Amino acid sequence: MELEVSGIQIAGLLYEVSSPSRRSGIPSKADFTFSDHLDNDGLLGRFRRLAERAAHSLLRFAQASSVQISRETPVSVGDLVERCTKRGWPCQVTADFHVEQSLKFVRELIPDVGLLLEGQTLEPVLYTIPRLGTVALRERLLENRTELLLSTHLVEEGTKTSTFLRKRGIRVDPYDNQTSLSLKAGIIGEDLLVETMQDFTLGTAHPQACSDTATSPHAPALESSGNQRPSASQQAYQARRRRPAWKLLLRSSAYLWLLPFRNWKRRAKKHFPLVILFHHLISDRPHPMALSTEGFLRHLRYLKQHYRLVSLAEGMRLLASGRIEEPTAVLTFDDGYEDNFVNMRAVLRVEPAPVTMFVCPELIEKRQPFPHDVRDGREGFEPLWPAQVQRLANEGMEIGSHTRTHFDCRSTDRARLRNEIADSRQDLETLLGRPVTTFSFPWGKPVNMSEPAIAFAQATYERYFSAYGGANFPGALPQHLVRTDHALDLWELELALQQLLDFQPNGRQHAAALPAMGDA
Numbered sequence: 001m002e003l004e005v006s007g008i009q010i011a012g013l014l015y016e017v018s019s020p021s022r023r024s025g026i027p028s029k030a031d032f033t034f035s036d037h038l039d040n041d042g043l044l045g046r047f048r049r050l051a052e053r054a055a056h057s058l059l060r061f062a063q064a065s066s067v068q069i070s071r072e073t074p075v076s077v078g079d080l081v082e083r084c085t086k087r088g089w090p091c092q093v094t095a096d097f098h099v100e101q102s103l104k105f106v107r108e109l110i111p112d113v114g115l116l117l118e119g120q121t122l123e124p125v126l127y128t129i130p131r132l133g134t135v136a137l138r139e140r141l142l143e144n145r146t147e148l149l150l151s152t153h154l155v156e157e158g159t160k161t162s163t164f165l166r167k168r169g170i171r172v173d174p175y176d177n178q179t180s181l182s183l184k185a186g187i188i189g190e191d192l193l194v195e196t197m198q199d200f201t202l203g204t205a206h207p208q209a210c211s212d213t214a215t216s217p218h219a220p221a222l223e224s225s226g227n228q229r230p231s232a233s234q235q236a237y238q239a240r241r242r243r244p245a246w247k248l249l250l251r252s253s254a255y256l257w258l259l260p261f262r263n264w265k266r267r268a269k270k271h272f273p274l275v276i277l278f279h280h281l282i283s284d285r286p287h288p289m290a291l292s293t294e295g296f297l298r299h300l301r302y303l304k305q306h307y308r309l310v311s312l313a314e315g316m317r318l319l320a321s322g323r324i325e326e327p328t329a330v331l332t333f334d335d336g337y338e339d340n341f342v343n344m345r346a347v348l349r350v351e352p353a354p355v356t357m358f359v360c361p362e363l364i365e366k367r368q369p370f371p372h373d374v375r376d377g378r379e380g381f382e383p384l385w386p387a388q389v390q391r392l393a394n395e396g397m398e399i400g401s402h403t404r405t406h407f408d409c410r411s412t413d414r415a416r417l418r419n420e421i422a423d424s425r426q427d428l429e430t431l432l433g434r435p436v437t438t439f440s441f442p443w444g445k446p447v448n449m450s451e452p453a454i455a456f457a458q459a460t461y462e463r464y465f466s467a468y469g470g471a472n473f474p475g476a477l478p479q480h481l482v483r484t485d486h487a488l489d490l491w492e493l494e495l496a497l498q499q500l501l502d503f504q505p506n507g508r509q510h511a512a513a514l515p516a517m518g519d520a
Helices: 043-063 077-087 100-109 180-201 245-269 293-306 312-321 339-350 361-366 371-375 385-396 412-431 452-459 491-497 506-517
Strands: 013-016 091-094 114-116 136-139 147-155 162-171 274-279 328-335 355-359 400-403 438-440 463-465
Touching: 013 077, 043 293, 077 091, 114 147, 136 180, 136 312, 136 385, 147 180, 147 400, 162 180, 180 293, 245 491, 274 312, 293 339, 293 491, 312 328, 328 385, 339 355, 355 371, 355 438, 361 385, 361 412, 385 412, 400 412, 400 463, 400 506, 412 438, 452 463
Parallel strands: 013 091, 114 136, 274 328, 328 355, 355 400, 400 438, 438 463
Antiparallel strands: 136 147, 147 162
16 A cells, blocks of 8 residues: 555554455465366365366476465464564554454554455444544445445544445456456455545545445445345356367377476476467456456466466566576467456456556557457457556556557558557557567467568567467577467467477477568
8 A cells, every 4th residue: 555655654553363354255276176166075076176186296297397386375463463563564463343452552543544454344433533534445236236336435533424435336247256256346446445545645535425325334245235246156258269179189199198208308408488378358258369357367376386477578588598497488468458457457466477468559549449359240348548558567567569550460561560560669658658669460470470560570679479379499589479379278278388289399480480581
């Protein structure tokens, strides 16, 4: 909070050890499985867990993976106190917020504003100790069940009622479930609290009377009311595999036995490839390029269990160093869909990972849909807003260009190519106030990269990226780097990461092809 809100100072923290989490429904790392819809209880459940542990161990052996598996270890009370002490924040741990010792601790802090982080109901006396009152976050699923409403409220001194400060709705998409909505509510709730506290520091907080008692601080939590979220058993959206199962099985059978030999040789030589994955859209609405919010969470946990995920900049450094000691991957997203601002950030909030996004600045500025969605008659999949791109960049996401309008660069019209490729860099640098040094070709196949288009990319950017498979090996840092599709299915994704889907396991043919075209 101190990092995101200028002018704020944390006076102290009161922590109730018996407090249940306000949010539920997000599976822990230990809950990650390949088949989550089987019963976890009984003999079948125990057998499944043992089989999955064995499968993960065998897969890590075949990958020659030395990546340390991160275990979910909840922050202990001692850890919390230690962190507060290091930051100079007074911290009181209690079994009950409302005992006199807790109330005395809060009074002695002489706070201006209280902030209730967990969302449980408090007695009015604790809400009203801070001079300006206490801010609380509440959520409510609207009666038509099409929107989850999050709002911040203020209980002021001398009152027992709350006033409304800010609110934001989360659209309930057709394939949302309890996990996806919990993730989205988490990131939107944090955004609302930050914006609300910034209003206080700027003097722009304007409380309004509450007309909806269901969103007052004394209303029951959503999970305990009759107005429930979608059930945890509701299926997330499942897009189709890119390839049929028989083809994946055939390629798995043909190459799988060779994997340990190849990968352990790479490990001995510290010569693993850098696999750069590209994706487009995290959404709980049907779209041929969409991975659901819950699906992205599971993919990210799988990747972090088996691969080292690095930023694009770190990946470039590793390639130049000539040494990659463990299976390593980079996550990139093309186009810049607005759905990603909530859904992707919601997952990255609980599973942090570096991401690069390539966007189309003119579509963003003019709020125009992507040409491929227009062509296929898909509506409602809008690009990011300019302020959202700025926010992503400020949060540490690397931003690159994807032409101004998602232009097909098979064209040889030099004036148009200059406008789309070179001028898009200037657009983004003006928007972000920082250098933009990377570019990815829309569609990214050889046919979509004409010789003059490659020449403009080479002259304008430090690095440019295709999108038709292959991997990048350490020892050199070419200007052109190859990427492979982030498949929507874990089986297909793993085969792509192992370079088993292109019949070019070393990836060198791909890496060499396009620079030669540019030199011709």
